[in-house]
Amino acid sequence: MSNIHNFGAGPAKLPSEVFDELEEELVNFNGTGISLMETSHRSATYIKLNAEIQDVVRRLLNVPQNYKILFLQGGGQGQFAGVPLNLMSRTGTADYVITGIWSVIAAREARKYGNVRFATPQQDSYVNIPDLSTWDLDPNASYVHICDNETIDGVEYDFIPNTNGVPLVADMCSNIMSKKFDITKFGAVYGCAQKNIGTAGVTMVIVREDLLNQAMPACPSVFDWTLTAKNNSILNTPPMQAIEVMGRVLKWIERNGKLEKMEELAVKKSSMIYDYIDQSNGFYYAPVEKRFRSKMNIPFRVGPPKGDVDLENQFIEDAEKQGLIQLRGHSLVGGIRVSVYNSVTVEDVEVLLRFMKEFFKQHAK
Structure with missing residues (x-):
């Protein structure tokens, strides 16, 4: 519906062009006469699609040949286990940089498989990235894990940390393909x-080849990066429809200015919202320090001094009446959260801002 403006944190809005393409292909994929959902994952049709999508990923992120691109199942939380199951055996210990709720959950999961150290000082709230000088990194760690963008807390890295030769692993669930970065800085x-x-349905892992062949004996085959790489992500039946959608979205990004344009728009959209929040005299309050404010997920409170639950509920109710949906903050933190992923348009943000300004006029004292 054209009057719906979806700011959901995930599942999130998809480009309208992708829906058009999927509609055409749904019951007759690539001229085969059947849906991809009915097609064998061992067929030439799917094997070709699988290779094409990997090629798009390589082009967009400039991925060298010594990195493998894997398509797995289990979501980001699956990889909270997949990372230690594949890498922890190197030394039995790993460093986790804690910058928000998702990095806490990732560390908690990893503790099932080895010794996990918190590499950063404990924080009462997550509003920044601790200065690199305060990090306590173990040179013997199997890897250093970061969450590049904290979807719940709205904290995002603006640098790639130097881990002094220890492989750096990044959870980029909510900001991959929103900006250019040097993949060779990561394991x-x-x-x-x-x-x-x-x-x-599908999770993408990009891993340097020298980190393969180290999975724990207890690692389930479906989480084993080495087995997945050897089988070209067709170890078992993959989520082919989800992979097709991913491929469509990646090709949409490539057609529409690549990652340079996605990053430019991410800065523009997020700045439009943050700038108005900062001009609202505290009626809207964004807690994250400006340098580390996420360009993907914008959490804020409504009503002084730092949030009024009743007013926030009214905000959400009134917004939904105007087609502005999925704005409620995560249940663990409350408040409002606006997610401005690649598919969210500048026009979507403009409609939201008009609503925010009108709500301010009606309720600010």
Whole structure:
């Protein structure tokens, strides 16, 4: 519906062009006469599609040949286990940089498989990235794990940390394909599709080849990066429809200015919202320090001094009446959250801002 403006944190809005393409292909994929959902994952048709999507990923992120691109299931949380199951055996210990709720959950999961150290000082709230000088990194760690964008807390890295030769692993579930970055600075990155690159069901892992062949004996085959790489992500039946959607979205990104344009728009859209929040004299309050404000997920409170639950509920109710949906903050933190992923347009943001200004006029004292 054209009057709906979807700011959901995930599953998130998809480009309208992708829906048009999927509608055409749904019951007759690539001229085969059947749906991709009915097609064998061992067929030439799917094997070709699988290779094409990997090629798009390589082009967009400039991925060297010594990195493998894997398509797995289990979402980002699956990789909270997949990372230690594949990498922890190197030394039995890993460093986790805690910058928000998702990095806490990732560390908690990893503790099932080895010794996990918190590499950063404990924080009462997550409003920044602790200065690199305060990090306590173990040179013997199997890897250092970061969450590049905290979807719940709205904290995003503006730098790639130097881990002094220890492999850097990044959860990029909510900001992969929203900006250019140097993949060679990482040992592995992973991202679930239902934010910027598709729909739920597939998770992409990009891993340097020298980090393969180290999975724990107890690692389930479906989470084993080495087995997945050897089988070209067709170890078992993959979520082919979700992978097709991901491919469509990635090709849409490539046609529409690539990552340079996605980053430019991300800065523009997020700045429009943050600038108005900062001009609202505290009626709207964004807690994250300006340098580390996420360009993907914008959490804020409504009503002084730092949020009025009744007023926030009114905000959400009134917004939904105007087609502005999925604005409620995560249940763990409350408030409002605006997600401005690649598919969210500048026009969507403009409609939201008009609503925010009118709500301010009606309720600010």
